[in-house]
Amino acid sequence: MYWQREQECMDREELAQLQLERLQATLTRVARNVPFYKKIFDDIHFDPDAFLDLSQLAALPFTTKTDLRDNYPYGLFAVPLREVVRLHASSGTTGKAVVVGYTRNDLARWADLVARIMTMAGLTRDDVLQIAFGYSLFTGGFGMHDGAQRLGASVIPASSGHTGRQIQIIQDYRTTALACTPSYALHLADAMEAAGVNVNALSLRWGLFGAETWSEAMRAEIQDRLKLTATDNYGISEVMGPGVAGECLQQRGMHVNEDHFLIEIVDPLTGELLPEGELGELVITTLTKEAFPMLRFRTGDLTRILPGPCPCGRTLRRIERIRGRSDDMFIVKGVNIFPSQVEQELVAMLGSAPPWRIELSREAHLDHATLYIGATDQLLSDQMKDPLARLDQVSARMASALGVHFQIRLADARQVERDLYPDTDGAAGGKARRVLDKRMI
Numbered sequence: 001m002y003w004q005r006e007q008e009c010m011d012r013e014e015l016a017q018l019q020l021e022r023l024q025a026t027l028t029r030v031a032r033n034v035p036f037y038k039k040i041f042d043d044i045h046f047d048p049d050a051f052l053d054l055s056q057l058a059a060l061p062f063t064t065k066t067d068l069r070d071n072y073p074y075g076l077f078a079v080p081l082r083e084v085v086r087l088h089a090s091s092g093t094t095g096k097a098v099v100v101g102y103t104r105n106d107l108a109r110w111a112d113l114v115a116r117i118m119t120m121a122g123l124t125r126d127d128v129l130q131i132a133f134g135y136s137l138f139t140g141g142f143g144m145h146d147g148a149q150r151l152g153a154s155v156i157p158a159s160s161g162h163t164g165r166q167i168q169i170i171q172d173y174r175t176t177a178l179a180c181t182p183s184y185a186l187h188l189a190d191a192m193e194a195a196g197v198n199v200n201a202l203s204l205r206w207g208l209f210g211a212e213t214w215s216e217a218m219r220a221e222i223q224d225r226l227k228l229t230a231t232d233n234y235g236i237s238e239v240m241g242p243g244v245a246g247e248c249l250q251q252r253g254m255h256v257n258e259d260h261f262l263i264e265i266v267d268p269l270t271g272e273l274l275p276e277g278e279l280g281e282l283v284i285t286t287l288t289k290e291a292f293p294m295l296r297f298r299t300g301d302l303t304r305i306l307p308g309p310c311p312c313g314r315t316l317r318r319i320e321r322i323r324g325r326s327d328d329m330f331i332v333k334g335v336n337i338f339p340s341q342v343e344q345e346l347v348a349m350l351g352s353a354p355p356w357r358i359e360l361s362r363e364a365h366l367d368h369a370t371l372y373i374g375a376t377d378q379l380l381s382d383q384m385k386d387p388l389a390r391l392d393q394v395s396a397r398m399a400s401a402l403g404v405h406f407q408i409r410l411a412d413a414r415q416v417e418r419d420l421y422p423d424t425d426g427a428a429g430g431k432a433r434r435v436l437d438k439r440m441i
């Protein structure tokens, strides 16, 4: 089943021509409307009118998350705010969040692309879809919502959390499809088991999962325990949100909506373009976005393009399951966090940052984050008149600034230092290992 058969099964040469035309239009538009890109074009003497071949794209510099933050909040918008009808933001950041905007046309295309990946994943208008992604600045809830409505499914905007209520809805409303993070799907399975729910009696058939790293082992477990077919979905707010790529029922990698997004895989260290099939960092150029076009955006996500056609008949190329990140960003409870943000908050609170590290674990399939802070002499004498109250303050500040609750533990400062540099042979190049991810995925 296809949502937009003509585009999804397009002849590759025709697709390349369409991409070229759309890219030319995007280049012209950003040169005119986005001073950031205009300056880059001027600096490298790049003339959008002379862009005649997709291979010329490699001549343009990358756009990075830092560029986006530097232009906070609206610096990279290519239309006046009056044309923008929706704003979202990348999660987990404070004053430096990345704000993304959508015009009415952007929203309509977004809905179509999500309807497309939902159709690939087995859904039809006969489905009852429970969306347990957060409805907020995060793109997951609203992105999935608009797409499902476009598809014509019956949408239940359950939003995230409230596990007991989620289970009751699944049972009472006869939910046939579930959209959430894969870890939350397993948490739901645990909770149902604990409550003695007979999963075989439920109506669940399809599961759309994404927004965090998972594995084939997790897929097998989710499918087995929830009795549904689970597909992987990739998206990133800077580029759009969910709907960038999704799996078909072959479950062998995610078809990228290449008529709207041009993908490249580059060496994360050198930025060199890698040949098809090699593992590297995914770089995305938007082809149709009006409010927030992106040229060669470095996603930080590591994957590869899967060679060969897919038996489903779609010609849109597939990327493999995301293997990890090329930077130090980590995702906890669906919130993206950079270690530098943690450091920044500690400095703001404590004057200087004592040694610190984070351990991530998964209990009952839910993420737990523990922040170990080294009890330096300075910290103990200056700050810790009432250490427990102080730690509570740090915890509260982290929660409000980063959107995640960290359990804070005071630890021996020298031990924290030792744990930061576990590689005695220098294999880590002397880099501190700030985040120890013990989640089994």
Ligand code: DLL
Pocket: 090, 091, 133, 138, 139, 140, 209, 210, 211, 212, 213, 214, 232, 233, 234, 235, 236, 237, 238, 241, 242, 243, 299, 300, 301, 321, 322, 325, 331, 336
């Ligand atoms: O997570 C958008 C989304 C919502 C995708 C719902 C799928 C479903 P951000 O909050 O901007 O957007 O986070 C983007 O999440 O750079 C990846 O590191 C990670 N990520 C997203 N999808 C997957 C996936 C949404 N299927 C960041 N597998 C990305 C692994 C994923 N990681």
